[in-house]
Each structure stands twice: as structure tokens, then as C-alpha cells.
Amino acid sequence: MKHYKFFAMKKGIFQILFTILMGICGWHSKCYAQVDPHFSQYFIQPMALNPALTGAIEGDYRVSAVWRSQYGNTFSTKGISAEMPTSKNINLGVNLLNQSSADKAYNYTNAYLSIAYTGVRFKDHYVAMAMQAGMLNRSFNVNKLQFGEQWVSGIGYDPSAHSSEVFQKPNVFSFDAGAGLVYYDATADKKINLFGGFSAFHITQPKDPFISGGDKQSLPVRYSLHAGARIILSDLLNIVPNVLYMRQGETEEKMAGAYVQVNASEQVDLMFGANLRFQDAIAPFAGFYYKGFTVGMSYDTNVSTKDAMEMNRNSIEISLSYTWWRKNSMKTKPFYCPRF
Template sequence: MKRLYKWLMPVYVALAWMPAAKAQVDPHFSQYYVYPLSLNPGLTGAMEGDYRVSAIYRNQWQNVTNAFSTVGLSADVTTNKNINIGLSIFNQAAGDGGYRFTNGYLTVAYNGLAFDREKYKRLAIGIQGGFVNRRFDPSKLQFGDQWFPGIGYSPTVPTGDGFAKIKAGAFDAGAGLAYYDGTPDQMVSPFGGVSVFHLTQPGDPFLAGDKEKLPMRFSAHAGARIVLSDALTLVPNMLYMRQGNAQEKMAGAYMQFYAGQYTDLLLGANWRINDAVSPFAGFTYNNFTVGVSYDVNASELGKMAKGSNSFEISLTYIGKRRNSVRTDYFKCPRL
């Protein structure tokens, strides 16, 4: 039972924090713009380049044994037909039982809807389809009937506890709208969008057979890239997400400082309302962007988990084709 308790501890904490919620909350990132395909399918191909590869890692609740660690990977590319294509996958692992929540998607976005003659102000429509998969490894767990007085735990003794399922997968889909203004040489470039995920509401057999569904996740995000001088840019941003009875509100900003011909420095913070403050630092060099953030939990959850701070690190590469003549690049934010 000891190892079983340690495996379930992250789940106990989450349920205690949301006693009225009947929803599983998707993994999320404080540097949410680093992983745009999970934020909004409409952002596929919205970048200052022709292709992009992003990776992000989040580690949280380290005071809880083997708590949550999440990895996200994505790649997207533009075409000459106003069609952009992307692939994304993320995996979250938690607990001694090797619980894993894995999602993978193919995303397609159309950005041919323009609001000006030069086609800098655009509305993109994105859809995605893929899979959700959840599993755990019961061989890594210890049960009460495997413990004996004076002996302790014996891995050679089989347990009488059984599981109807140790893994499950289902088709999943999402969609989103994204607006952005790529007009060159302007002081303020706004962007924003709305999206919905889990349109198919796949069942969660680990809760109650297929009767419990993964609820849809709705999100709205907005911000602007504000050029204050040749050497300084300000990017305020906000995010609202809701899934079932759980919701997240985040607002913040960061500054981008010119530090050399090929290098910019990034510094800022986000505030997840009633939850945590997340300072951020990073830099760009040539086509690479590296970012680091640390969530300082300020809610009752931090007390229950005896400290539930989180750490993130991200890496993004944005490239251009050798013979590219595009001029309508999205003034993309970095988080």
C-alpha cells in the first residue's frame, strides 16, 4: 500500500484542491505561447519564418513523490497556398505507477482570410485531429496483500487486486480561430484567438468506464507586440481557459531587449490568478529562442502539497527557406 499511496498522492492533492470539479484538467504550460498548437490550432504556421520546431519541459510538485513532469514537442510549416501544417505531441508522467497521459495531433490551418488589401491583417482557421492515450504500469505498484508481518514487502507474491484496464486510447479533435496583424514597421501589432479542444469528448475508463467523458477545454488568448524603441519591445498577454468546472486566468508581460546583432534578451512574468506568479527569462540567438520560468505557488494548493512550485525550460527554432520572399510574417510572441 505504501507504493500505491505514493503513486496516487498527486491525484489526491488535485482532487482535494478541486472538490467540486468533475473534470480532468489538461496539462498546461506557463510559457504557453512556446507550444502554440496546444493553445490554438489557428496559430499553426503563424510565425516570423517558414518553419518552426518547439520543445518545452515542465516539472512540478517536486515535494510530492514522482509528481508531474510534462514534455511537449511540436513542428509546423507554412506553404504557398495559405495552408499551414503542424504536428504536436506531449506526454505527462506522474507517480510511482508510471501513469502517462499522451496526446498526439495533426493540425491544419487556413490563413487566407485577410482584412486589408496588403493581406497583413489575417484571420486563421485551424482544425486538428489525433489521439489521447492514458496508461499505467501495475507492476510498479505495491499492494497490501504483498506485505507480511516481520517480512515486509514480497514482490514474488501476486496481488489479488486486479485492473479491468491499464491503458486506453481514443480519437480526439479540436479547432480554433486566430487573428494577427503582421503589418511591417508599425508600433502595435495585436493578436488573439479562441479555441476548443476535445470536441469528441473521449471517455475516461479510469474513472467510471466510458460514462465519464474528458470535458471540452475552451480557451481565449490575446496580446500585442508594442515597439517602444529600436532596442525595446513590450509584449503584454493574457489567457483564459476553462475545462469542466476548472478554469485558469493568466495575465502578464515581457520585455525584449536588443543586445547585439544576433541576440535579444527576454525578461518578464505572468500571474496565474489565485494560483502562482511565474517570472520568466530568456534570450534569442540567431533563430533560436531559449526560455526559463519558475512558478511560485501562492495558493492553498502550495500548503497542501508542502510546496508545489514548478520549473519550465523551452527551446524554439524558427527558420526560413533559402529562397523565401514572404513579407507577411506574424510578429509572434515568445510566451
């Protein structure tokens, strides 16, 4: 997809979504970390944000990859996705994500198939609806874990010391599903195009045997509400402000930011900007587009006022995506993509 383009939606809809978002963000004064693995460059893995964004590209095919290292390189998260629109108002996509600790003691993997229906249209106003289904795999290498009973006074950690901890199933697979809705206004030649969407993940409430307690507990549903605008300042310059709210159980994430797109030449675009996760981190971003390839890098630096034990949470992300057209494919009128 040429450029990291976002789609548009009507001003009244955006104001409603923004008001709802700010109201939700005001529910709690504290900000907690997400339960699910996620990326600061969420627009590179849009199906992990909202399955209704599946296939919303300016092209016939798109593949993307992103790598994230955090907590002093003790955790890494990798994502790969592929998607395509069709001529039948159905878009298809697959999304894979893996998070693991550096010592391989912990591993989280999910794989989903997304199907989006894009046939609801009112002139240049679009509504996309989608379902997503796949598998979750969560595992621990028990031999890599350390328990309090194995720490001996005057000696330190003794791996041969007995531990009473018991894991019945250190490797678990679960069926999982999600759904999403997106609205955008694709009217051409507008100076301000607005957009927004809502999604819910883990709606099947897969059981999590690793949560403390005698019985298996359900993985909480993750809700996402997102909105933004694509503002055309000139033929060479666009700006894309955006807001995002996610909530999963008692955890939440609130983020706002903006990206600038500079049309440096017919084949080259430059992108830069930043997102702020409230009471957590700021994530500057820079990238470029060249002949279908988009390369991006972001760096999360902590701005939290929490104590020093929680300060080493800086992380880096590197992303790559490639969009292309089928041979002899006919390009139609400009498509105002609902994302970067």
C-alpha cells in the same frame, strides 16, 4: 522565428475579448488545476493552446521542444512540435506531448496533426481557422500502484496483500480532435498591435475509462480564450502583455502577465517577464534569441494560500526552438507573428 514576437489585432476587438475574459474569470472564486497537461511557456507549444496558431512564424520552418518538472520532480511533461507555412494559405504542424510520473506508474501521451487555413484577409487584418486531429494514450502500470487494502496495521505497506481493485483496460487509445480561431492585425509601423483567439479541444469527447464510476465517462472539452498586445516602446524595446483563460469541466486556469523583448544587437535579443496564474503560482521567465535559436527558462513558484499539503508545487521549464528559412527563400515585409 526571430524574437518571441506576438501578432496584433485591432483595439476594439482586444477590448471585447478582454471584457469577455474578465467576465468569464469572475464566474468562480476558486481556481482549480487543469486536467490536461500544459506549460507555463505556452507560446513554445502554441498548437496545444490554439491550433489556429499553426505555422504563424517568421520563417519557413520551426521546431520546438520544452521540458517541465513539477511536484518535487514526481511528474515531468515533455513537448515537441514542428510546423511550416505554405504558399497555398495552408499551414501544417505536428505536436506531441507526454506526461509521466517518476515511478512510471502513470503515462499520458497525445499526438496531433494541425491544419490551419490563413486565406481570410482584409488588407492587413488576418483570420486563421484550424482543425487538429490525433490520438490520446492514457495508461497505468497497475503493479506500481498502492491501494488502501495493502496497508496493514502495524506493518505498513504490504505489496503481497490482495487488492480488490480491478482495471479492465490500463492502456487505452482514443481518437481526439480540436479546433481554433485566431484574429490579428498585421498592419506595419503601429505602436500597439493587438491579438486574440479562441480554441476548443477534445470536441470528439473521447471516453475516459479511468474516471471513477461504473460507466466510461467523456473527457471534458477544454476551452481556451487568449489575447494580448505587442507594444513598441522604441527601436530597442518591446513589451507584450497577455491574458489567458482556460476551462475544462469544473476546472479552470486564469493567467495574466507580460514579457519584455530587448534588441541587444542585430543577432541577439533578450527576453524576460512573468505570468501570474491567479490563486496558484507566479512564473518568471528569461530567455534569449541568437541566429534562429531561442532558449527560455521559467520557474513556477507557488503563491496559493492553500494548506501545507498542497504547497510543494513549484516547477521548472526549459525550452528550445529553432526557426530557419529555405535556401534562397525570399524574405518579404515584416511579419507580425501572433505569438512569441
